[in-house]
Amino acid sequence: MAHNEPDTATRHLARRVKEVRTRRGLTAQQLAEALQEQGVFWQRTTVVKLENGTRENVTFNEVLALAYVLGVAPVHLMVDPDSVEPYPVTEQVSAPASAVRSWVRGFKPLDDTDPRTFYTEVPAVEFGKREDHPDRYDWVTDVARYLSRSMGRMYKRDDGSAVLEVELPRKESHGEPGEAAER
Missing domain, CATH: 1.10.260.40 (lambda repressor-like DNA-binding domains)
Structure with missing residues (x-):
């Protein structure tokens, strides 16, 4: 070489x-x-x-x-x-x-990668599993903090897992109550 x-x-x-x-x-x-x-x-x-x-x-x-x-x-x-x-x-x-x-x-994006894009491909069964690798907890915590600041709140359960509650904006219905809005 x-x-x-x-x-x-x-x-x-x-x-x-x-x-x-x-x-x-x-x-x-x-x-x-x-x-x-x-x-x-x-x-x-x-x-x-x-x-x-x-x-x-x-x-x-x-x-x-x-x-x-x-x-x-x-x-x-x-x-x-x-x-x-x-x-x-x-x-x-x-x-x-x-x-x-x-x-x-798949634990952390590189510095110039948008974490919102990177983490969209993490399977739900892997998201938040801390025992796999110490870096995994760091990125989950980072994403949860980011999302909680902008869209919801984060808390820990008694078992140590983290929960992120996100409130999404509601779509306005343009029909009768119970009717699906046309797109």
């Missing part, structure tokens, strides 16, 4: 694959064979090209298969858990590795 080339997410992934593969005692050939058993038809040379930086693209299916075969969560291949360096999210955007890890896990 040339040192004067820009750092990319793929290069981070390549370094992590090599680190984890080596730690697991696997050769590039053994990793390729394990990937083939999972339907990803890599050769030893494909692994070597990824690790030395001459293969610049990896599909999402390949990332998932690499993580599965190496026995780690995809986030641990994508973003080094020990890194303090900025992580290149795109060619124009980088963020602290810890922030990127929280973002990839």
Whole structure:
């Protein structure tokens, strides 16, 4: 990998694959064979090209298969858990590795992302689960505070869960009582 080339997410992934593969005692050939058993038809040379930086693209299916075969969560291949360096999210955007890890896990938006948009895709069963990760509580609290200031009130239940009561504006009915208004 040339040192004067820009750092990319793929290069981070390549370094992590090599680190984890080596730690697991696997050769590039053994990793390729394990990937083939999972339907990803890599050769030893494909692994070597990824690790030395001459293969610049990896599909999402390949990332998932690499993580599965190496026995780690995809986030641990994508973003080094020990890194303090900025992580290149795109060619124009980088963020602290810890922030990127929280973002990839769906816990917190990156700084320049609108939290109202980000949190709309959080499944209801995951929203507010504090025990999953400490960052999760922070963002839930942040969103709830934001919403409660503008639209309602927030309180905690005896079990420690948070409740946000939101009062939405009522639509005026233009018909008889009990009749649905035409649109």
